[in-house]
Amino acid sequence: MSVHETVKKVTTHVLFEMKVRGEKIAMLTAYDYSMAKILDRAGIDILLVGDSASNVMAGHHTTLPITLNEMIWHASSVVRAMQRALVVVDLPFGTYQGNSIEALSSAIRIMKETGAGAVKLEGGAEIRESVERILSAGIPVMGHLGLTPQSINKFGTYVVRATEESEANKLMEDARLLEKIGCFSIVLEKIPASLAKKVSAEVHIPIIGIGAGPHVDGQVLVTHDMLGITQDFSPRFLRRYHNLYDEISTAVKSYISDVRRLDFPNEKEQY
Ligand code: KIV
DSSP, X not given: OOHHHHOSSOOHHHHHHHHHHTOOEEEXXXXXXXXXXXXXXXXXXXXXXXXXXXXXXXXXXXXXXXOHHHHHHHHHHHHTTOSSSEEEEEOOTTSSTTOHHHHHHHHHHHHHXXXXXXXXOOBSGXXXXXXXXXXXXXXXXXXXXXXXXXXXXXXXXXXXXXXXXXXXXXXXXXXXXXXXXTOSEEEEESOOHHHHHHHHHHOSXXXXXXXXXXXXXXXXXXXXXXXXXXXXXXXXXOOOOOOXXXXXXXXXXXXXXXXXXXXXXXXXXXX
16 A cells, blocks of 8 residues: 555655655645645645745735744644644745754744644755754754745746756755755755756655656645636646636625625524
């Protein structure tokens, strides 16, 4: 029987086993209790409390404004729903770059106040000290390379990354480094499929792709995008499994109409 069918609780070790056996890892984002419960019971392996909450939940244009306290609020709501999935929480912008002591205290707050299983940080060699300090406290770290949305002001655009040889080489080196210092997994966002394939073949920790092609160890999408709740974001890599925006809108219009024509509540819906 496959690993994902037998485990009661997904751990970093389980993910490693899945990579060794060639079993693909399924990861989605979650920011609240009710959605997290549906995703967990459906059998998702990893739930990422992504700083994409800044866009999806709070309506900001970038992931930069979300605070550590807000991430902790989202993450503790998600953890309360958890039975099986591993919960990974993004360290938000400004809580780990350039100061490894602050990075450790941010990661400790997340672990202590939410009960999550791991944290995720964007970047490679430039955040090495922060990653090492967090790891030294026994906190599992997932890396994130390629398109790193917290650096949007440096790059100025969300186009595909690492198409040039020099950037591809740096990404490869960063992936090797993150593995060497002890990260348990890496997200690769929006890079050529051929490069993601190379990284996945060379490093021994699970590589999770988003817009990184099929030759990686798992996939992640933003739940609100793949369910079609958000409509204004349609990159090539996104497969929409539903059109919940329209479904919810239709249901709400029916409700409004029922209220207006005194059809709701009816005889059976009152005391
Ligand atoms: O914040 C997020 O949702 C992410 C995923 C896109 C990987 O980092």
